[in-house]
Amino acid sequence: MKKTLLTFFSFLLLTQLYAQNIELSVQANSGLFHYSGSSATSTSAIYQGSTPQQNYTNNPYGIKNGFSYGGDIQAQYVSKSGFVTGLQASYEILRSKVNINYYYPLTFTLFGPNSIANTATPVKGQTFLQDQDIDLNPYIGYRLLVGEIKLDIMPGIDLGFDMNSYDKGKATDNQGNIYQTNLKLLSPPTDVRLKLGVAATYKRFGITAAYLHGLTNLYKNINVNGSDEAHSELLSFGVTYRIF
DSSP, X not given: OHHHHHHHHHHHHHHHHTTTXXXXXXXXXXXXXXXXXXXXXXXXXXXXXXSGGXXXXXXXXXXXXXXXXXXXXXXXXXXXXXXXXXXXXXXXXXXXXXXXXXXXXXXEETXXXXXXXXXXXXXXXXXXXEEEEEEEEEEEEEEEEETTEEEEEEEEEEEEEEEEEEEEEEEEXXXXXXXXXXXXXXXXXXXXXXXEEEEEEETTEEEEEXXXXXXXXXXXXXXXXXXXXXXEEEEEEEEEEEOO
């Protein structure tokens, strides 16, 4: 408890000493998220599991963009020369999309349940691979002044810590039968991403944009021994409000 209070009062002291140079902001953002790499795909199939809760998408890593959104808090120090150092902490829902063109029912052979290709049912639908992330983004950048507008350019590294991952799909055949997935997947490894962010602010309000490219091979989450790859890609836009 004493250490917590000491840390808190130290933070207040530093805030007062550097109040004119430290900025604290909150942001809301949305964007387009997808996967790239040799294993990312535009189409896939839903396979029936032993129960409806175990239905799954054969390859949910879609190259098609899904709508994503989140919010974050950002603290940064701006030097008199214009250099910016900061840390952004975010909560995000990231969703990629893949089209579903076949459904494979569970069939039984002499040796047990097995999916057989010639029993495929043509369907139309989509699967979203949805990840709930906590992100940390340390960055070093530079501030430009364009009249009364502050333009911050902020390259850095983004670390995505996955809280949960879901395969959420829905497809319909010609007879109107619906096939769905809502399967919780193993959490992928921490996603290390390169990030380039920019923010334009006027007084306390501003707009932001960022592009992120993942360096981590997330396809290992479903194919540990394979050489195939899937990397995250995110383009986001947002609005920001500076608290002080």
